[in-house]
Each structure stands twice: as structure tokens, then as C-alpha cells.
Amino acid sequence: MYTLDCFLSMQPPVENYANPNTCLFHVLFKGAALAFYILSALFFNSFVIIFVVTVLLAALDFWVVKNVSGRILVGLRWWNEINDLGESVWKFESLDQESLARMNKKDSWLFWWTLYLAAAAWLILGVFSLIRFQADYLLVVGVCLSLNVANIIGFTKCKKDAKKQFQQFASQTIASRFQSTVQSAFTLV
């Protein structure tokens, strides 16, 4: 698939961004959370402010990625529902294959790469705070990391599910078209 080639080549595709505003917001909150966390130690002495602002930015980023940039940049969405039997069901939703293929490649490249890079950055920061035995900063990093990882897992599952659904749909379309042509052939004969 073209996205796999992009990952392997690690080059962004050459077209322009189709949704620059959304891309900006997608990156903005992630970057702000990381930057604030890293730089705040220089300015603020209070853990409370660092915690609240960082976690708030991370939560906003989670919401933006899940609800806005996920559907606009890559056409995917995932959520959880509780059905009538009281069981929890994970639902995935995606645009159909033609729309997905027409998505801007640069948008989706940016989407996936920033998602992975942010998670890696939080992981590294977590290792640092672990080495320094700072349990409260580890808490902050833990919360942010779990939010990022949740998005990664959700969107990856959603993409796999979209492919599976499309394959099922394609095979069923072919089967029923074949069936209807055979039937019409028989009626003619």
C-alpha cells in the first residue's frame, strides 16, 4: 500500500497539505504539551501547574486527534458503545475505499508519523523521570503516554477493520454481480 511505502521511505509525499488548519491543530497540542513539560522546569517551581497544564493539553490533543483530525486527515473514527445487553462494544467507522484512496497522502503521512513520534517522545521522557526517581513527574508522563497510545491503538484497529470491511464488501459485490449476470443470462436463454 502506498502508506507502507511512505513509512519505509520516510519521505513526505510531494503534494501539498489538503487541510492545513487541521494538520496544524493536530500537531499543535501535542507539541505544546511536550514543550510545556520540558521547558516548564526552567520557569515554574510548582508541580501543580505543570501537571494540570500538561495533562489538559494532552487531553485536548487526544480529543482533537480522535474527533477532528482522525476523520478529516485519514477518514477514520473509533469509539466505544454499550449495547442493550450492557456489554461494551468497540465500533469503528471509515469512509469508503474511493474516498480513502483520494485522501491527501501528505495529510495522512503527517497524521501517523506525529502520532508515533509523540508517543516515543513521552516514552523517553518517562524513562528520564524514572531514572531520576521522580514519581510525580512519572505520573504526568504516564497519563500523557496512555492517552497517546490509546489513540494509536484505536486508529490502527480502525484502519485494519476498514480494510477487512472493504475486502468483504468487494468479494460480496463480485459474488452478487456475478449471480445477477448469471440470472439475467438464464432469463434471456
Added chain:
Amino acid sequence: SDQISSPTSKRSSGETQTNRHLETSRRMSHNDTIPLYQSSQSDIDEIENMMNAGFQSGPGSVLPARPPSPIRPSIPVSSSPFVQSNLPPLPPSSSSAAQKATPVPAPPSLPPAVNFGSSEGSKTTGFGSPPNTLTEPVWDTVKRDLSRIVSNLKLVVFPNPNREDPGKALRDWDLWGPFFFIVFLGLTLSWSASVKKSEVFAVAFALLAAGAVILTLNVLLLGGHIIFFQSLSLLGYCLFPLDVGAVICMLKDNVILKMIVVTVTLAWSSWAAYPFMSAAVNPRRKALALYPVFLMYVSVGFLIIAID
């Protein structure tokens, strides 16, 4: 059969709403899309039948506790995994709705009508048609989530008829409300403290977050039937009375007043949490499930009183 009919009912109600959205978004969208399905009526019905068949064999895996999604968008209707990108406006949906007899009532949280005059038009995609939440304007999503927080709060904390059936009441759990309440409580306690503000905040947050997780595990281990995130959401919303109590105690420093306020709000929180937790477990184990919840709220109450 319930599960089979409910997606189609959701879809048909979603389609009428979103067909209006479809026409408006065609006017609004700045990227012109080529219609992808120049197919006939029967083809569309065929496709819809296959969509339904595909949906049933879809990914509905049922797990009580999985990592993703602390925060969930509210998707009230069509959760079809495979969305047609272009439907001709009204006739197919009405005929397909007629074909599928669906006596199942629509799920509790239907969306407000799609906001046509959205100011976030630049963030609307130019896809022009998918008949559900994939292409709604951003402002719609925000409004829907905010209204869901308010409605969850009202369901959990204030008296209302839905409390009789706790499983249905918090069906649309979300974690934004609990997040705000826990952070607010931590901030209030930290503000009231004259020394060691950071530690107070960290302790309050960790106590509440870890406490909610452990209480949920407690219920699950007692053989109760509760969804992990639903329970976290519930315990977070039930903190609202204690938030109010903490604010009052912060403003007035009288010890007697503090004790009265904390007792009242503590009782309110426990009353709010009671039906949900007790419905989840075996009746003989109700006390085992409820006592730790009460204990946690008592410890938060002590924190509020003792902060000076």
C-alpha cells in the same frame, strides 16, 4: 434479533438527518467531489444489504476492559463501518427504511440537528456526503460532547426517574466530566492549603484516580457486571457534590460549618453512587461493593476538613 435490527434503525434515522446535511454541505463545500456511485436504485439497495451483512460480521468484540478511549465522541446513530460516499438525496432512504421493519426504539442520545450555519466551515471536509458523523463540522462535535457531560451529570447526581435502571442511565459514559471534577477538586484543595500545595494536589489526584480504578476492580472481582470505563465515569461524576463542598469550605473557614457541609455533600455523593454500584453486584455482596466507595469519599471529606 435486537442487535440485528438496531443498526438499521439507527441508520435510517441518521440518513434523513444527514441527507439534509448532504444538500447543505454540497452547497458549502469548497472541494467539488465527483459522484462516485452512478448506480441505479437496485444497486444501492444491494449495496445497503451488503453493508448490513458486513456490519453484522463486523468487529463487535465484547471486552470489559481495553486500553483505548477514555474519552468518547457521542455517536448516536449509524455506526455502519462502511460508509457510502454519495447517496442520491431522498428516495432510496425512504424506500430502504420501508423495507426494513424496525420496531427497535432509537438509542437515548440522538444528536441535535446538524448545525448548518457552522462557523467552523473551513474544517468541514469537502467530501460532501457521508451520511454520518465522519464529516460533521467540528463545532457539532464539541457541542455534542459538552451536552453529554451535562446530561451525564444530571443523570448521576440529581434525582431523576432513570436512576431506577442504572445500567441504562450511564450508557453514554465519558471521561471528560470526571477529569474536570478530579482536577478541580485537586486544585481547590491545593488552593486551600497554605503549605505543600503541590503535594496536596498530587495526593488528591492520585488518591481519586487510583481509588476509582481500584474500586472498579473491586466490583469486577466480586463478580459484578459493570463496564470498566462506565464505572470510572460514574465514580468521577459522583465527585461533583464533594467539589461543591470543597469550594464552600475554601471560602468559609469555620470548622463547624466545614463539618456540616462535608457531611451533607458526602451523603449526597454516596447516595448518587449507590444505585449504580449496588445494581452491578450480587445482592448479598452489595455492602462489600459499597463500603469501599463510601470509605473513599470519607477520606476525601477528611482531606477537605483537615486542609487549612
